[in-house]
Amino acid sequence: MGYIELNVLNSGPTPLALGIDLGTTNSLAAIWRDGRPQVLKVDGRSALVPSVIYFPREGQPIVGREAREQAIADPEHVLFSVKRFMGRGLGDVRQELERLPYRASATERGLIQLEARGRRYSPEELSALILMKVHDVACQSLAGQDTRKCVITVPAYFDDTQRQATRDAARIAGLEVLRIINEPTAASLAYGLDQRNKGNVVVYDLGGGTFDVTVLSIEDGVFQVRSTAGDTHLGGDDFDQRLADLARSAIAAQHGGKVLEDPGFQQAVRLAAEQCKIALSSDPEAELHLSIPELRISWRQRVTREEFEQLCADLLERTFAACRQALSDSGLKPEQIDEVVLVGGSTRMPGVRARVERFFGRKPHTELNPDEVVALGAAVQAHILMGGRRDMLLLDVTPLSLGIETMGGAISKLIDRNSTIPCEATEGFTTYADNQTGIDFHIVQGERELAKDCRSLGRFQLKGIPPMPAGLARVAVKFHIDADGVLTVSAKELGTGVHAHIEIQPMHGLSDAEVETMLKDGFQNAREDFEARRAADLVTEIGTMIRATEKNMNAARAGLDRESVRDLEDALAAARAALQSRSPGELQSARDLFERATLPLAALLMNNVAQKALMGKSLGEV
């Protein structure tokens, strides 16, 4: 029996780790400080980063608020709702793409890529850009304290591929993921529901693009998830779409269908719908209003809250179908639920709140800001993982059954949905031909009877089985779902009594090599970013120096020797040339040259009694 000894003694303060909510619409980081989780702030405001990316004509992509502001001005180069594409193939999202102004394509292996400025980006790379921005803002907020360790949240109903994609995105962003945790579970941590001794809790989480419902039991600091259900393609975006559809059909009737394909129109209608929806959360009636002068569109219609709720009735019904499923799986009845927690911006809709209250027969918790609660919970989990507390224990589950395709396209289940993670299962394989050295198998996740109706995690290949007669090889394949909910497959050959090394090649998601390449690109970009920033700073500095020198050229000619004046004139010319080139190297040497050349001038000006006030100031400040 082997064992591993651990140094359980902890000394010093717990190191920092971020809790990051990587959302469809917004992303946010929080941290554990002063004994509680806190959302990071910049200038007193929550450091919310809209999950929007803008690709300008030149330079690095821009993420966040500034990117969102470009949505109408330059719609073709603004990407949003990237989370919906994580871990998906082109075929999975065809319907959504019809409504989004994106150019998408598939890689050779069917993975989706989005295009911007003639370059293709995987959803992982795009999410990495968002994560980098979140990390940047976090560092700013932490006054330069840097940490690359983080916990990232995902919808509970995310499958293996979507989780892997999230983990890869973080790697590309240069972050170290301590754990991927489920958003509803994070929310329950944030609410500090462990304060109550014992109880059953439902978390209803309707975000921008995903819906989750989780049933958990809490007792003495143990958070045990009993069941989870949901829909990774149901959220606020879909509610917006209903209003957008209303506008679309009315406007198409007036202006013809051609206008619907205009990217500017698509973004504008989306934003107008969102605004109207938000207004309807506080007012019983609001205006759906679209004005696009370039297309000669000026259209408005009043919508009542009731009409809006009618339009979205089926969407809401889908969430309750998932609630019934989760309750049934948990073995609990609605009356056994002690607390209901609302999470996600979309639970601000009064219609949602009212229906949830009616369904569970109790008033839901809404004390915490639904946009912040998930990040806060992630910070609690980060604190636990950094060794900050051992009194809490989180036992989460895998949302989907894991199965293997059998002859005829049926499924043999290996791991049931709602199994506590980490979990594992072992399946035996054998060869059907003499000297067969490889076995292929197909792994799926889902609850349907046939493999083709489930989500394919890809075909795996076992290679390197020692040659022997058919049926003699006995290969044990182990399926392990880790605490992140991510699957790993390993195998050993038992027939020969030797644990032969068997290679496993997953055929889905990004390969390690692809992630490495993106990682390098990421660093490359980071360096380019840095150089671009440095160049911009130099341009400003040189500009100031030129203006100050020009202003004082007369004084220089009057008071300096001819050589110094010529030096100054040369430096000015070099500085102007460097400004044209914008190369960081040239800018730097021009600045240095300029500084040397202006020294006599600065001395002259300072010696001038009339300029005494300049003492202690550099020329640039004159």
Add this chain to the structure above:
Amino acid sequence: MEACPACGAALHTPLACAACGALLDAPAELSPWKLLGLESGWQVEPAELQKRLVRCSRLMHPDFFAAAPQAARELAGRNSARLNEAYALLLDPARRAEWILTHAGGPSAQAERSMPQAFLMQVLEWNETLEASRGEPAGRRQQTLDELHGELEPQRAALLSRLANLLTPLPGPGSPQLLAARKELNALAYLDRALAQVQDLRLAH
């Protein structure tokens, strides 16, 4: 009770030591009872099982090893997976019985497919009700399904108590109890499937 190879303290689970915090690489063939530190036997108290799961998880859950070296992190993941698997197996009477039967050398589900005769007749009837319900209007169907559920549940309870009698004390290899238990287990598999179907249909409404 075994002793911890690291510190010599008595172990409550072969997967980790509560005294010194060491993670242990336990042999593969240990029974689920052993992994959770329980006495072997058919009877398992869900509340006790839950208590054991939590107590053991506190020793080996990967969350407590996030900052540990990779080998420890992996072992924590593996041991937690074994623990969770043992818990799930013991919690589910069908899987628990299957484990007992297999390890006592009883007939497999492939080798012995029959069910108790009286039960078989009822199965035919239930299947008919289930099939017919699909064609019924929603309200009526819900009632049919509720009634069917109300019939199946007590059947399951009765079956479990018969199974308990057959498997207490645990039958040794070659015991005639094993064949009888297999037949009951076949019936249990049917009941669990039927109950799941009823539940799916109720949810689909």
